[in-house]
Amino acid sequence: MTIYLFFINLKSKTNGENMKIQIHKKSAVPFYLQVGNQIAGSIQSGLLLPDEKLPSLRLLADELSISVLTVRKAYKWLEKNGYAIVKPGKGVFIKKKINKTSQTEIGSNWQQSLGINVVRSQYLITREQVKYDFSKAVVYPRLLPNKFLAEEIQKLLKDDASILTTYGPVQGDFELREEITKHLYEFQKIKCTTENLVITSGVQQGIDLVAQALLKPGDSIVVESPCYGGALDIFINKGIHIIPVEMDKEGIRSDLLEDVCVKFTPKLIYVNPAFQNPTGISMSNDRRNELIELAQQYSFFILEDDSFSDIYFEEAINYLPIKYYDKLNHVIYIKGFSKTLAPGVRIAALLANGPILDWLIAVKASMDVGSPLLTQKAILPFLRSDRMRNHVEKLRTALQIRRDTSVDILSTLNEKLQFKIPNGGFNLWLNFQDHNLDIFELLRKANNDNISFLPGVACYINPTDVSSFRISYSLVSEKDLSDGLEKLRDIIKNM
Amino acid sequence: MTIYLFFINLKSKTNGENMKIQIHKKSAVPFYLQVGNQIAGSIQSGLLLPDEKLPSLRLLADELSISVLTVRKAYKWLEKNGYAIVKPGKGVFIKKKINKTSQTEIGSNWQQSLGINVVRSQYLITREQVKYDFSKAVVYPRLLPNKFLAEEIQKLLKDDASILTTYGPVQGDFELREEITKHLYEFQKIKCTTENLVITSGVQQGIDLVAQALLKPGDSIVVESPCYGGALDIFINKGIHIIPVEMDKEGIRSDLLEDVCVKFTPKLIYVNPAFQNPTGISMSNDRRNELIELAQQYSFFILEDDSFSDIYFEEAINYLPIKYYDKLNHVIYIKGFSKTLAPGVRIAALLANGPILDWLIAVKASMDVGSPLLTQKAILPFLRSDRMRNHVEKLRTALQIRRDTSVDILSTLNEKLQFKIPNGGFNLWLNFQDHNLDIFELLRKANNDNISFLPGVACYINPTDVSSFRISYSLVSEKDLSDGLEKLRDIIKNM
Numbered sequence: 003m004t005i006y007l008f009f010i011n012l013k014s015k016t017n018g019e020n021m022k023i024q025i026h027k028k029s030a031v032p033f034y035l036q037v038g039n040q041i042a043g044s045i046q047s048g049l050l051l052p053d054e055k056l057p058s059l060r061l062l063a064d065e066l067s068i069s070v071l072t073v074r075k076a077y078k079w080l081e082k083n084g085y086a087i088v089k090p091g092k093g094v095f096i097k098k099k100i101n102k103t104s105q106t107e108i109g110s111n112w113q114q115s116l117g118i119n120v121v122r123s124q125y126l127i128t129r130e131q132v133k134y135d136f137s138k139a140v141v142y143p144r145l146l147p148n149k150f151l152a153e154e155i156q157k158l159l160k161d162d163a164s165i166l167t168t169y170g171p172v173q174g175d176f177e178l179r180e181e182i183t184k185h186l187y188e189f190q191k192i193k194c195t196t197e198n199l200v201i202t203s204g205v206q207q208g209i210d211l212v213a214q215a216l217l218k219p220g221d222s223i224v225v226e227s228p229c230y231g232g233a234l235d236i237f238i239n240k241g242i243h244i245i246p247v248e249m250d251k252e253g254i255r256s257d258l259l260e261d262v263c264v265k266f267t268p269k270l271i272y273v274n275p276a277f278q279n280p281t282g283i284s285m286s287n288d289r290r291n292e293l294i295e296l297a298q299q300y301s302f303f304i305l306e307d308d309s310f311s312d313i314y315f316e317e318a319i320n321y322l323p324i325k326y327y328d329k330l331n332h333v334i335y336i337k338g339f340s341k342t343l344a345p346g347v348r349i350a351a352l353l354a355n356g357p358i359l360d361w362l363i364a365v366k367a368s369m370d371v372g373s374p375l376l377t378q379k380a381i382l383p384f385l386r387s388d389r390m391r392n393h394v395e396k397l398r399t400a401l402q403i404r405r406d407t408s409v410d411i412l413s414t415l416n417e418k419l420q421f422k423i424p425n426g427g428f429n430l431w432l433n434f435q436d437h438n439l440d441i442f443e444l445l446r447k448a449n450n451d452n453i454s455f456l457p458g459v460a461c462y463i464n465p466t467d468v469s470s471f472r473i474s475y476s477l478v479s480e481k482d483l484s485d486g487l488e489k490l491r492d493i494i495k496n497m
Numbered sequence: 498m499t500i501y502l503f504f505i506n507l508k509s510k511t512n513g514e515n516m517k518i519q520i521h522k523k524s525a526v527p528f529y530l531q532v533g534n535q536i537a538g539s540i541q542s543g544l545l546l547p548d549e550k551l552p553s554l555r556l557l558a559d560e561l562s563i564s565v566l567t568v569r570k571a572y573k574w575l576e577k578n579g580y581a582i583v584k585p586g587k588g589v590f591i592k593k594k595i596n597k598t599s600q601t602e603i604g605s606n607w608q609q610s611l612g613i614n615v616v617r618s619q620y621l622i623t624r625e626q627v628k629y630d631f632s633k634a635v636v637y638p639r640l641l642p643n644k645f646l647a648e649e650i651q652k653l654l655k656d657d658a659s660i661l662t663t664y665g666p667v668q669g670d671f672e673l674r675e676e677i678t679k680h681l682y683e684f685q686k687i688k689c690t691t692e693n694l695v696i697t698s699g700v701q702q703g704i705d706l707v708a709q710a711l712l713k714p715g716d717s718i719v720v721e722s723p724c725y726g727g728a729l730d731i732f733i734n735k736g737i738h739i740i741p742v743e744m745d746k747e748g749i750r751s752d753l754l755e756d757v758c759v760k761f762t763p764k765l766i767y768v769n770p771a772f773q774n775p776t777g778i779s780m781s782n783d784r785r786n787e788l789i790e791l792a793q794q795y796s797f798f799i800l801e802d803d804s805f806s807d808i809y810f811e812e813a814i815n816y817l818p819i820k821y822y823d824k825l826n827h828v829i830y831i832k833g834f835s836k837t838l839a840p841g842v843r844i845a846a847l848l849a850n851g852p853i854l855d856w857l858i859a860v861k862a863s864m865d866v867g868s869p870l871l872t873q874k875a876i877l878p879f880l881r882s883d884r885m886r887n888h889v890e891k892l893r894t895a896l897q898i899r900r901d902t903s904v905d906i907l908s909t910l911n912e913k914l915q916f917k918i919p920n921g922g923f924n925l926w927l928n929f930q931d932h933n934l935d936i937f938e939l940l941r942k943a944n945n946d947n948i949s950f951l952p953g954v955a956c957y958i959n960p961t962d963v964s965s966f967r968i969s970y971s972l973v974s975e976k977d978l979s980d981g982l983e984k985l986r987d988i989i990k991n992m
Contacts, residue, residue: 112796112825113851113853115796140664143659148658148661151658151661152654152655152661155650155651155654156650156654159647159648159650160647163644163646163647164638164841166647166841166842166875167638167641167839167840168841169635169840170841204865206864206866207864207865210864210865214734218736219713219714235859235862236863239709240709344661344662345661345662345664346659346660346662346664346870346871347661347869348869357608358608364730367727368701368727368731369702369705369731370699370843371701371727371843372843373698373843374842374843374869375841376650376842376875377869377871377872380661380871
């Protein structure tokens with residue numbers, strides 16, 4: 003059931019803003035939270051503005067066919083989470099945003115006076131080595147083919163040491179691009195030519211490259227909310243106007259997205275459709291096609307970060323990438339090989355069509371004159387052999403076992419914690435029922451037991467949902483995974 | 498002889514702008530060109546503004562103790578080169594800048610409508626392989642220790658293949674940073690700790706990193722004019738206001754620089770003090786210290802790109818880096834190992850002190866989560882051995898021979914061409930006496946003979962000096978160098 007509500011905007015010039023609320027009767031999420039979350043989503047996306055009045059309790063209750071008490075509870079929730087303010091006798095209003103500048107006190111000399119301020123969600127990632135490290139979406143090294151890779155590099159250098167003393171082409175080594183075109187067709191059914199690929203030093207550099215080529219400060223872009231924190235860092239530090247759009251179980255909400263397009267004309271949308279980081283949600287085929295349609299209608303680029311699609315646990319939900327459906331060159335697709343193959347070599351490939359390709363190559367030249375030839379050649383033999391398919395199958399099995407272990411241990415906490423079981427990827431996204439729980443207190447306690455995880459705030463533009471966190475089950479051994487999660491479970495039980 | 502001229506600024510609010518002109522009586526450069534060049538330098542730096550009236554012929558002639566004819570010739574030269582406009586009966590005025598947007602016609606779909614425009618001086622570098630490639634400041638591969646490096650990497654991977662499957666620290670591998678602190682002390686007399694170093698994927702990425710950490714669109718920075726084109730690309734594409742400041746034989750003109758600081762309060766100055774790319778000029782010790790003083794007085798950073806200091810041909814002019822004199826953390830120093838050791842691994846080190854260090858690490862995390870561990874480990878054994886010193890000595894000898902060959906062949910053209918003999922580095926910077934010569938016509942003719950070089954316009958913000966070009970004598974064999982330059986000499990002779 004979808005219903006459209008028309009709010010009278012008291013301050014803005016527009017006469018009314020529309021907003022959609024969906025009530026899922028069968029959902030385990032209580033109605034008040036469904037309403038609260040969706041209104042919060044519209045606020046975060048900028049579709050509802052500060053000082054706007056929310057509809058009266060009775061009006062909203064009638065329109066949604068829910069009780070007045072439920073709406074009151076939703077509004078209380080919005081107030082508690084800093085989205086709304088109750089003015090007695092006047093109604094409930096959307097709160098003005100508080101600008102928190104995260105100014106760190108690092109020193110006090112002349113440099114400070116220049117007012118430079120770099121944001122970094124990575125600060126939230128534990129820097130120290132901990133035994134039970136659930137904070138990083140990285141694969142357990144023993145699951146990776148390091149021996150084979152090492153032997154092949156040795157052969158390579160024996161045959162031709164000149165790869166150490168020559169610059170490769172800016173766009174990337176030709177042989178590697180050739181191999182990746184084959185790989186993309188075999189694994190993702192995407193057809194492309196070597197001309198359309200740009201090799202980057204990992205996915206992170208690929209996103210930075212696209213941002214540098216396309217975006218100026220003040221430009222608007224859309225991200226999923228929550229979103230991969232490393233991507234947020236890039237956009238925040240470039241002064242981009244970032245519009246977070248809520249997700250449901252099918253991925254980013256395309257109905258909200260359309261309103262956002264009308265209002266903000268974004269230049270780009272960054273999505274992670276396969277087993278999204280951090281939520282693990284996969285975007286449905288309908289949504290993928292709606293996204294393409296919106297991109298065509300509103301002329302924006304889709305940056306499709308496809309880091310996890312190969313790590314699926316059920317054949318049936320192995321969707322095709324959005325790039326597969328792209329007819330008019332809206333999708334810039336990026337595939338990394340760090341996660342599934344060799345983090346130590348940092349190789350990813352950007353696939354793009356149209357004039358943008360030339361801009362990407364120009365910016366890559368200005369960023370680093372091309373990725374190192376040595377690391378590009380390093381993964382070539384593996385991609386060429388038939389080992390890649392077997393390796394990825396082995397990874398899937400190993401990660402599925404880890405997911406199952408995690409789910410088994412953490413589902414005993416279902417009175418306190420809620421999470422969806424991911425069908426692929428490296429991550430579990432958890433929410434505390436009690437939204438007042440201090441996730442940083444939990445992190446401190448966990449750290450004392452040699453455990454780390456990623457606080458959810460790293461994945462939000464306007465962090466208000468402080469009760470979520472991400473567990474990456476990929477990095478540790480099976481034994482450490484169960485030992486660590488059992489310890490974490492006990493800590494949570496006792497909070 | 499320095500003289501200060503006060504111009505009445507017709508349009509701007511300031512009542513007068515000062516400008517310095519130096520006449521070198523002993524210089525081979527004709528007086529009119531000295532006057533013309535210096536006025537042009539002030540225009541390029543923004544010290545003289547459009548519509549300002551230049552002093553009358555007689556006034557300037559009197560003040561400089563030169564003939565009226567010489568001043569007339571200087572003004573004619575300024576007019577011909579697009580700096581000034583002669584209004585009969587009114588005087589000579591500084592011309593308005595013409596904004597040439599280098600919009601390339603690449604396609605015609607919706608992407609074009611987004612109006613993205615990436616500038617790239619690299620377009621000027623010949624993409625095709627040519628036999629006599631003088632366009633790249635890169636070392637002839639056979640002069641590099643590829644065999645030793647290859648063997649060491651093979652050993653390394655045999656001992657511990659896990660470097661392929663782990664991410665290193667964002668700041669850079671600890672062992673490598675340790676080795677580089679020793680190297681910097683041994684080679685440059687710079688004392689630093691591992692904590693102050695950030696490893697980047699080549700100097701290019703280091704410059705990009707500093708720009709991303711410090712600069713926003715509209716911020717002002719100063720560069721030497723001419724300047725390394727790859728650095729200009731970075732700054733241009735970020736929308737930075739770039740102020741080119743003229744050089745003389747001691748490097749960037751600090752007298753002009755002071756005026757620029759007063760007028761524009763730049764945040765950063767990018768310099769290449771040792772055997773500057775492209776001119777080969779080394780900054781004198783006086784200038785180095787003046788630069789530090791100005792940085793302290795006007796609170797800006799100095800980005801010292803030290804790519805060439807190890808390649809000196811005379812012991813006596815081996816200056817100490819500006820960083821050596823830096824007491825208040827104004828200098829960010831960058832040293833690359835691609836050029837002298839292994840272009841295929843792309844490793845450089847940024848050295849900084851103060852809060853900026855933390856920002857640099859944060860931006861590096863957001864750029865690519867750290868450089869690949871494999872390439873960082875690759876150069877470690879070489880730096881650790883005593884081979885580095887011998888290798889650099891061998892390089893110096895080989896490059897000095899190449900410089901001598903180039904000077905011998907090209908000095909037969911001294912009626913048409915002028916150049917200074919560089920005391921180190923990879924490059925020769927040449928100017929045609931005839932400022933109307935079409936350098937691109939020369940390039941086309943050279944290309945037909947399998948020769949390439951870098952047109953000087955790649956090194957200017959406002960390219961007007963179309964009569965300069967850069968010959969890199971580093972990339973080809975000795976035989977190819979002399980064969981190619983002889984062919985080029987003959988082409989020039991016949992033009």
